[in-house]
Each structure stands twice: as structure tokens, then as C-alpha cells.
Amino acid sequence: MKTSLFKIPFLHRLVGLLGAAILVPGAAHAALKVFACEPEWGSLAKEIGGPQVSVYTATTAMQDPHRIEARPSLIARARNADLLVCTGAELEIGWLPVILAESGNAAIQTGQPGQFMAAQYVPLLDKPAVLDRSAGDVHAAGNPHIQTDPHNIARVGAALARRMAELDPAQAARYQARWKDFSTRWQAAITRWEQQAAPLRGMPVVVQHKGFPYLESWLGLRQVAVLEPKPGVDPSVGHLARVAAQLQATPARAVLRAAYQSPRPADWLAQRSGIPALALPFTVGGNARAGDLFGLFDDTIDQLLKAAP
Amino acid sequence: MLRPALLAAALTAAFPVHADPQLDALRAELQELKTAYEARIQALEARLQKTEAQTAKAPVKAEPAPVRSSFNPDISLILQGKYAHLEDRADRGITGFLPSGAEGPSRGFSVDESELVLSASIDPWFRGYLNAVLADGEVGVEEAWFQTTSLGHGLSVKGGRFRSGIGYQNEQHPHAWDFATNSQVYDALFGEGYGQDGLQMKWLAPTDIFLEFGAEAGRGGAFPSTERDSNGFPSLALFGHVGDDVGTSHSWRAGLSYLHTRPQERAFEGRDLGDVDVAGGFSGKSRTWLADFVWKWAPNGNATQQNFKFAAEYFQRRESGALSCDDAGVDASLCTGGITGPYSADQSGFYAQGVYQFIPHWRAGYRYEQLFRGDVVFNGVDAGATLASLADYDPRRHSLMLDYSPSEFSRLRLQYSRDEAQQDIDESQFYVQYIHSLGSHGAHKF
Numbered sequence: 204m205k206t207s208l209f210k211i212p213f214l215h216r217l218v219g220l221l222g223a224a225i226l227v228p229g230a231a232h233a234a235l236k237v238f239a240c241e242p243e244w245g246s247l248a249k250e251i252g253g254p255q256v257s258v259y260t261a262t263t264a265m266q267d268p269h270r271i272e273a274r275p276s277l278i279a280r281a282r283n284a285d286l287l288v289c290t291g292a293e294l295e296i297g298w299l300p301v302i303l304a305e306s307g308n309a310a311i312q313t314g315q316p317g318q319f320m321a322a323q324y325v326p327l328l329d330k331p332a333v334l335d336r337s338a339g340d341v342h343a344a345g346n347p348h349i350q351t352d353p354h355n356i357a358r359v360g361a362a363l364a365r366r367m368a369e370l371d372p373a374q375a376a377r378y379q380a381r382w383k384d385f386s387t388r389w390q391a392a393i394t395r396w397e398q399q400a401a402p403l404r405g406m407p408v409v410v411q412h413k414g415f416p417y418l419e420s421w422l423g424l425r426q427v428a429v430l431e432p433k434p435g436v437d438p439s440v441g442h443l444a445r446v447a448a449q450l451q452a453t454p455a456r457a458v459l460r461a462a463y464q465s466p467r468p469a470d471w472l473a474q475r476s477g478i479p480a481l482a483l484p485f486t487v488g489g490n491a492r493a494g495d496l497f498g499l500f501d502d503t504i505d506q507l508l509k510a511a512p
Numbered sequence: 513m514l515r516p517a518l519l520a521a522a523l524t525a526a527f528p529v530h531a532d533p534q535l536d537a538l539r540a541e542l543q544e545l546k547t548a549y550e551a552r553i554q555a556l557e558a559r560l561q562k563t564e565a566q567t568a569k570a571p572v573k574a575e576p577a578p579v580r581s582s583f584n585p586d587i588s589l590i591l592q593g594k595y596a597h598l599e600d601r602a603d604r605g606i607t608g609f610l611p612s613g614a615e616g617p618s619r620g621f622s623v624d625e626s627e628l629v630l631s632a633s634i635d636p637w638f639r640g641y642l643n644a645v646l647a648d649g650e651v652g653v654e655e656a657w658f659q660t661t662s663l664g665h666g667l668s669v670k671g672g673r674f675r676s677g678i679g680y681q682n683e684q685h686p687h688a689w690d691f692a693t694n695s696q697v698y699d700a701l702f703g704e705g706y707g708q709d710g711l712q713m714k715w716l717a718p719t720d721i722f723l724e725f726g727a728e729a730g731r732g733g734a735f736p737s738t739e740r741d742s743n744g745f746p747s748l749a750l751f752g753h754v755g756d757d758v759g760t761s762h763s764w765r766a767g768l769s770y771l772h773t774r775p776q777e778r779a780f781e782g783r784d785l786g787d788v789d790v791a792g793g794f795s796g797k798s799r800t801w802l803a804d805f806v807w808k809w810a811p812n813g814n815a816t817q818q819n820f821k822f823a824a825e826y827f828q829r830r831e832s833g834a835l836s837c838d839d840a841g842v843d844a845s846l847c848t849g850g851i852t853g854p855y856s857a858d859q860s861g862f863y864a865q866g867v868y869q870f871i872p873h874w875r876a877g878y879r880y881e882q883l884f885r886g887d888v889v890f891n892g893v894d895a896g897a898t899l900a901s902l903a904d905y906d907p908r909r910h911s912l913m914l915d916y917s918p919s920e921f922s923r924l925r926l927q928y929s930r931d932e933a934q935q936d937i938d939e940s941q942f943y944v945q946y947i948h949s950l951g952s953h954g955a956h957k958f
Contacts, residue, residue: 263760265812270920272808272815273958274763275722275755282666282716293953297920300955304639307716309664314636336921336950436919437872463814465872 235371238281238311240289240299241268242487243350244321244359246496248288250385251364255374259284264489265463268294269340269435273301281306284317286370288363291320292327294347316370322347324362325355328416339433350486351418353393353500357386392497396504402511403504407453409446409478411438411460411469414485418503427453430460430468438468447475454478457510461485481506585632585640588951590687593623597942606700607905607935608885609859610780610794610831612735614703617693617943627654627685629954637662643685654685654707666716676706677714677726678751678769680804680825688956690821692927692943695863696881696909701800701827703735706771710745722755722765736798736831737773748772755958760813765958769802775833781840782901789840790847790899794855796833802826806958817872824864832856835890837898846898853891860884873918879911905935923947 235256239245245260252258259280262271268290271277281287281302289295303312310317327345334343349355364382368375404423411430419426428446430438438446450472458480460469466482473480483503484493492502596617604616625645634640643655657672675683681698682705694704710730717723732747733739740746749772755765777793784790803826810819835855837847861883869875888895888902895902909932915925927943 263813265760266814267816270816271813272763272810273955274757274808275753275765275958276720276757276763278716279720279722279756283718283720296953297955301957304659304661304668305716305957307663307666307668307714309662312636312661313633336919340919463816465817 234374235367236283236285238284238287240287240295241350243356243496243499244288244290244363246487247356247360247363248286248367250496251360251367251378251382253377253381255371255377256367264484264486264493267463269297271295271298273298273305277302278305281311282308284308284311286317286319286367287311288319288321290322290347290349292322292344292347292349293342294322316366319363319366321359321363322349324358325349328420329413339431340435346413346416348414348485349417351415351483351503352421353389353396353496354421355417356496357389357393360386360389389496392500396500399508400504403507406457406507406511407455409450409455409458409472411458411464414461415459415483418483422507424507427455430458430472437465443468443471443475447472450476450478456512457481457507459483462489479510481510483507585630586952586954588629588949588954590627590629590685591948591950592626592687592946593621594692594943594945595621599939601934601937601939604933605782605901606696606883606907606933607901607903608888608907609700609883610778610857610902611782612700612703614694614699617941624686625652627687633661634658666718668714670712670714671710673707673709674712676708676728676730676749676771677712678706678749678771678800679802679827680765680767680806680823682706683957687947687949690823690865690867690877691879691911691913692925692945693911693929693941695825695865695879696883696907696933697825697827697861697863700859700861700883701736701802701829707734708747708749709733710747722753724753726751732773732775735778736771736775736800736829738775738778740774740776746774761811762807762809763813763958764805764807766806767802767804769800769804771798771800771802773798782899784846784898785900786845787900788843788845790837790845791840792835792837792847794831794833794835796831796855798829798831800827800829808958815869817869819869821867822865824862826860826862828858828860830856830858837890851891851898855888855890855895857886857888857895859886859888867913873916875915875917877911877913877915879913880908881911882906882908900935903935907933909933920953921949 235252237248237252237256237258239248239258239260241262242260242264245258248256248258261277262268289299309315312318322344329346331338331341331343334341360382364378368378400422405425407425407427409428409430410426413429413434418424428449430443430446432438432442455478457478458469458472460466460480460482462482462484469480483506484490484499487493487495487499489499490502493499596619598617598619605611625647628644628646629642631641632639637660638658639661640658641655645652645654653673655674657670657674659670660668663669677683681695682702686704698705708728708730710728712726712728714724714726728749729745730747731745737747749769751767751769753765753767757763775798776795779791779793781789781791805824807822808819833855834852836850836852838850839845839848863879863881865877865879867875867877884906885904890898894904896904909929911927911929913925913927915923917923925945927945929941931939931941
């Protein structure tokens, strides 16, 4: 009797320990494991979580977030995540569903608190009036490239800090404190960027892909042409020539593209019409200066200012 | 601000005369206009900035963007067809192998099966998937399954009819193939692919490297198994996958799978040494091992411009049991009167393929397929001594393809194959194929 009473709790403890060792390795080091679909959300989660979280970023600034392979490594990382932070608004529709289905992770499935979609906390622009594939790769919910407006980063950050606190209540106070600190620095930076960017208001620009509506609306840039004839459709030489002709009537100051996009269309137009082609970082890691969220906007504004009148 | 300045500049350019009282007056007037204009613009800008600052501070009530457009299931429809230029041949069986029953391509223009796919979350605990193929006068259920989404711990259970997780290509439907025709390896092993009616359990290890194990138990209704009227699960499959990235540009997956089935009176048709049609059946055990490897490359992991994919699978199949053989028609054959004898086969084969996207939208690929007939013994002697269709011959095929995809939803393909699947045949085949998908954006596996 005595031995069995002793044995059962011991066994329980052993099984529990083994289970913990197998199922959550490294649980002692990082409380919250974050799987970020894009670098901007990975950076934001690091700012809020600090040493309390470990962040895995699924894609880099050199990759097209629309077209990512559902690689085995992504499935393995999603398997162990406590929190999935993605853009949503169908940006990841070509690969995230496979990752979710194959991950065997109940916590990050749709509708669970472990799934955080940034686009839900931001008013979306460019909602298509007509949903038809003949219009190219349109997103029904609106344009998903929300990270190019720092106000959106702030909106998403506030919601993300709340979500992280909800998932990891033991560290809630630390998340809130870190968020408050970040938010203060961020608001100051926004004020600085907006002052610097005053000459950009009304500046006419051409974009390669409709990836900058939030940046344009924030800084008051005027988009006069798009190089892609339809979203996701590569521009033909004929189409580029038409854009070049159009620019003679309505001149632009610069042609913008994201770092991951092919430089050829933008460079071709730049050469043809004598305006600079700017490779904006688009997200964290898009170039050497854009090492974090602050660097991302520092570099974006500086590049644009060089093209300003 | 811009316009008065431009106007002034234009006027200065238009009247490069030195002094003119009238012009001076005009200039002064313009200057006045410009100053007033600028002041007004500045006031407006200040107001705008103030409003913007207020809106930024005010908590934004963002309407939640719908993650899924509605409760309706995701629906997609695949349209595919091809034009094939082939020689006129009586049958397209693979010499040295018992036929899987796969139908070869038709000559001329043919509309391939259209695939209708429906999928959605069932509730917070399950998701469901249906893949039905539509062809003339028939609807086939390729897959119809539910899968758990809420077990956690890397576990998921799938039940219903599904493509077995063995091998690499097996789970892919024809529209996802990189070539217009099925690989000879799969033709010999399973037909289009091996489907299970049963249950599948998968477990993903909690490691940073991808490590997945799966087990399946099924009714085994299709080749190399057969329908049988019995309880239990005559078709058992086990598989394991491992995969990872190397840097940001390379990723890979390797797998090892095993399929065990017990076919009963699995029908076959063939020819004897005198080229007379014979028919019969096989009963016994069929065990298949499959090793697969996939490697993908894209510069910086960005597959939009250029990418490369290599895939290879190797199999070994051992079958042992009894084979019966009899005349298929009125002509007398070596099997006349009916023979039933012990049968054993130890066979193997592989395919290896590379597909390279050299510029956006354009891909070129090459596939080599080679089967090894190995030892096939019927009634104590080499099966080739009785049946020409099981002659000692190693079939192979080369294929070259070029495809163009205007978007993710459409693809046009050209293919040339040199087919040596049958002894004494060396056929050049040409294919033109289209694959179009309508509806929701189907995410493809690695």
C-alpha cells in the first residue's frame, strides 16, 4: 500500500516531466514562442516581448509575401508556436493554410487567441468594388500592405501587446511596460518623420506594384501611375512605354518599388524618363539601414526626400 | 503654389524684355496672388496636420477584415485537357510489371477529368475536404475526408477517403504534376496515386527541424490491393518525413514509406509468348518501400523570378503469393486450361526530375524514369518463359517539358517524351496541355 502510494505520484511527476521535456523544449527559457509571417511583425513582437519571447520570422524582406513555399521548416516552426502573427487580408492565402493544416498546433488555428491577424486592427484601403480574377491578384478585404504607415504599426502594436499579455498573463505587466516605452518613442519618431516629410506632400510618384497606398496616404504622396498593368501581373514593354508616355503629360518625381521586387521595370522607366528609381525597404531587413522598425522609416523617408523637389 | 510660380516663370520666359511698366505691374499683381495663395495653402496644411494628429491619437475603430469571405466552403474547379500525338498501339502496358490498370493517354485532343474541390472548417475541431473528378457520365470521389484541427501536440487524424501520405508525388493530383503525364514509377506502382479509405494519424515532432511520422490503416480498394469482403484493415502504410532549410535559398524534404497490402484475386491481362491474350489474378502479399527526396532552390527564397526544383523517388516492391492464368479469348495460349502457380516478384525503379524556372512564368523540365524488372518467378521458372508481358526487360522513359504560366491560375505546357516502357517499342510522344483553376486560391504543399 505504502509503496504504491509513493509510486503513483512519482510516476505522474516523471511522466509530466518527460511530457514537458518532449512537448515544450526550452519552455524555461522563453515563455512565449512567436511565429511571425513577415519581418515587420517579427520586429514588433520583439519590441513588445523583449527577452520574454522568442520570435521566428517566416519570411524575409527579399521574399514576395504573396508567394512563399509552404516549406517543411515553416511547418516545424509553426508546430511549436504559441502565437502566430501575420498580416491577414489574404496576403498569405497561398501558403499559410497549408502551414496551419500541417502544423498539428491547435493554439494557432483560425479563431484561437494564438492567431493574430494584423489587418483586423487597421482600416484597409483599396477595397475592390468588383471581385474578379480578370482584375489580377486582388485581395477581397483590401490592400494588405499595411506596414508602410507607422500609424498602422502603432495600431497593430497596441492590439498585439494586449494579445501577448492575454496569452502570457505572468508577463503581462512587462509587455505593457515595454509597449508603453516603445509607443512613446514611436510617437516621437512619427512626429519627427512627419516634419521631415513635409516637402513630400503632393509629390507625384509611380509605383511598380500597388504596395504603397498606406505610405502614400500617410505622407500625401500622389500616385500617378502603376507599372503592373494589374496587381501581380508583370508589366510588358508595351505597357511600360505607355506609362513613360503618360509621364510626359503628368510627370512624377520617382518610381518606387519594394526591395524584393525585380529592379528591371522600375529601372527601365527611370532611365527612360530621367527620374530616380527608389528601392524602398518595404519591411524590416529590406536594406542595411532598415535593421529595425525605426530604421525602416528613417530610410524610407530619406530616400523619398532625395527625390523631393 | 506651383502654378503661379510656373506662370511667372513662363511669363518671364515669354517676355525677356528689360523694363516695361505694364509688365512690372503684372509681375507685382502675380506676386501678390502668389503670396496670398501660399498663405492659404499653408493654413490648409496646418489644419490638415492638426486633423491628422487627432485621428492618429483617437482609437481607430477598424472594422474587422473578414479572414474568410463567408461561411461558404472554398470552392475551386480545375479544368484540364491535352492534345497528344502518339503512335497507334494496341496496349500501353509496362513490360515486366503486372498492370496497375492505369489508362494511358488518348490520342488526339482529350478533355481530362475536371477536378472540383470543396474545403472548409467544419467546426472548431474539424475541417473537411472533397475532391471530385467529373468525366463523361461519371463522377468519381478522389478524396472525401475530415481532419482534426484541435488535437494539438503535433497530432492530427484524418478519416475518410484520402491520398495516402506515402512517397512524394502520391498526394498530388494531376493538375499539380510538373509533367503532362504520370511518372512511370507511379504508373507501375499505383496508377494515378494510391488512395486509402480509412484512417491516417500523423505526428509532427516538436523540433526545429521538420520531422513527421504517419500511419494509415485502410480498406485497400485499389491496386496494388483489391476490394475484399472482410473486416479489419488489409492496407497498412507507414511513413516518415524529414526536412529543413539550408540558408535562405535552399530547402529540402526526404521521406521513407512502407505500404503493406493483401490483394485477393487482383485481375490482370497480358500476353503469352505467342502474343495471345491471357488473363488471370494474383492473390498474396504486396509490400512496397518508397524513398523520396525533394530539393528546392530560389535565390534568397524568392521564387518569383527564378527557381529550381529537383525531385526523385525510388521504390522496391516485393509480391508473393499465387498467380492464376487462363485464355482471355478464344485463341489457345500457354495458359489454356488454366494454370495456378506460386508467384513472386522483387522489383524496383526510380524517377528523377528537375524543373527550372529560368525567367518569370516560364519553366523547363526534364524527367528520367527507369524501372528494373528484377526477379519475377511464376510456377518455379522465370515468368518471361510463359508471359511476354512479364518478359525480362527494364522499361524507361525520357521527358522534356516547357510550360508557361500567365498567372498562378493558368498554365500551358508542351512535352516531348521518348517512351521505352514496352519491349521493342521506342516511341516519340508529343503533348500540348492546359491546366486552369477557377475559384478560391488553393495553397499547394511543398
